[in-house]
Amino acid sequence: MVRGKIHRYLGMTLDFSVKGKLKIRMDDYVKNMLEDFPIKFNKDSKQETPAGNDLLEAGKGKLLNAEYRQIFHTTVARGLYVSKRARLDIHPTITILALRVREPTESD
Secondary structure, three states: OOOEEEEEEEOOEEOOOOOOOOOEEHHHHHHHHHHHOOOOOOOOOOOOOOOOOOOOOOOOOEOOOOHHHHHHHHHHHHHHHHHHHOHHHHHHHHHHHHOOOOEEEEOO
16 A cells, blocks of 8 residues: 555556645656657757647658567557556647558658
């Protein structure tokens, strides 16, 4: 049994420190996602949206090889998990990418 106002469960940090409110954070989960992803991002770079300008244009570029297809599938699945619990703002983008996990291309 765990007591206290902050709990960790299934990659989420549940914070009950403000009476009547629950804050769900998944900072460590997202950090691990980014560390496991083979393309590294600059720590100072910021994006206004997780979607690129060509998100809705499917099929650009070559199909990914088996290794990168598996990485893409895993990353999208982890993104779906985050988008349903703590980052509702990324859900539209992740949903579109989830439609492409069978045959992802370089532009995805």
